[in-house]
Amino acid sequence: MLYTIKKIGLMAVTATVMVVGGTAVSAAAGDSAYDLKKNEWPHAGPFGTFDKAALQRGLQVYKEVCSSCHSLKMVAFRNLTDLGYSVDEVKAFAAEYEFPAGLDDEGEVKYRKGLPQDYFPSPFGSEEEARESNNGALPPDFSLLGKSREHLSMFTPWNSIYGEDYIVGILTTYHEEAPHGVEMAEGMYFNEAFSGNQIAMAPPLFDELVEYADGTEATKEQMAKDVATFMYWAAEPKMEERKKMGLKVIIYMTLLTILLYFVNKRVWKRVKKGEDLV
Ligand code: HEC
Numbered sequence: 001m002l003y004t005i006k007k008i009g010l011m012a013v014t015a016t017v018m019v020v021g022g023t024a025v026s027a028a029a030g031d032s033a034y035d036l037k038k039n040e041w042p043h044a045g046p047f048g049t050f051d052k053a054a055l056q057r058g059l060q061v062y063k064e065v066c067s068s069c070h071s072l073k074m075v076a077f078r079n080l081t082d083l084g085y086s087v088d089e090v091k092a093f094a095a096e097y098e099f100p101a102g103l104d105d106e107g108e109v110k111y112r113k114g115l116p117q118d119y120f121p122s123p124f125g126s127e128e129e130a131r132e133s134n135n136g137a138l139p140p141d142f143s144l145l146g147k148s149r150e151h152l153s154m155f156t157p158w159n160s161i162y163g164e165d166y167i168v169g170i171l172t173t174y175h176e177e178a179p180h181g182v183e184m185a186e187g188m189y190f191n192e193a194f195s196g197n198q199i200a201m202a203p204p205l206f207d208e209l210v211e212y213a214d215g216t217e218a219t220k221e222q223m224a225k226d227v228a229t230f231m232y233w234a235a236e237p238k239m240e241e242r243k244k245m246g247l248k249v250i251i252y253m254t255l256l257t258i259l260l261y262f263v264n265k266r267v268w269k270r271v272k273k274g275e276d277l278v
Pocket residue numbers: 061062065066067068069070134137138139140145149166167170171198199200201202204205227
């Protein structure tokens with residue numbers, strides 16, 4: 001009894017230390033005083049699947065807007081069949097890009113058309129070049145960004161947002177002017193989602209910036225959600241397979257449990273009845 005009370009006491013102390021310590025650490029790591037919106041995503045939850053139309057629109061936003069600064073190094077054109085495109089459509093998409101292919105007789109760089117096995121080309125030749133064009137900041141690669149960032153809410157930690165909600169947050173919470181009393185560094189923009197609220201990326205989206213191939217109205221919010229869905233897919237293209245596999249495993253384990261229950265009952269039946277075993 002005494003032992004149990006001691007143990008519970010110790011657990012309570014540990015939990016308190018963890019909560020207080022954790023809050024202090026996350027506050028130091030750049031919590032924000034802003035609460036951001038959580039969106040509904042068709043791909044969320046254990047049975048969620050990607051909205052293919054949103055993925056295709058997101059690709060269009062990436063290609064027409066973001067790809068002038070952000071690379072997408074880990075995605076090859078052939079992966080775009082996941083978005084619902086046929087092999088021929090992917091071939092045509094790849095052929096819109098050009099890749100260096102050695103030198104010609106005059107020593108000039110030759111170019112060839114992109115092929116499905118090529119990866120998305122990077123907009124800048126080097127990190128230095130990328131920083132030079134962006135006020136010293138580096139536009140991060142998109143391959144994993146869709147799942148890797150979070151926005152920690154300082155006063156209401158349960159409202160913290162992650163992944164694709166964070167991307168939408170970045171794209172839709174710019175202020176035209178910084179709040180009163182906030183000193184902005186040269187060339188920086190006030191953003192509610194970004195850690196420290198000063199971001200070197202100028203607001204990249206505004207209403208009607210792209211003309212969607214499927215006729216959807218291209219509001220800023222719509223484009224933000226579409227490109228966030230696309231970035232989430234880029235970061236975890238095998239999500240649907242993972243979820244399907246998880247479901248299969250759960251069904252298998254459930255059947256196995258039922259089977260083992262009956263096996264167990266049968267094996268112990270005679271012992272429980274008190275029958276002689278030999
Ligand atoms: C003109 C160049 C440029 C364009 C176009 C651009 N970005 Fe950026 N982006 C940047 C730079 C530079 C940064 C780094 C900002 C910083 O570190 O302060 C950035 C940062 C970001 C971040 C925050 C990453 C983090 O570290 O948390 C996201 C998200 C983002 N961009 C998404 C997009 C999306 C989506 C688009 C297209 C709709 C886009 N960007 C278009 C230059 C650009």
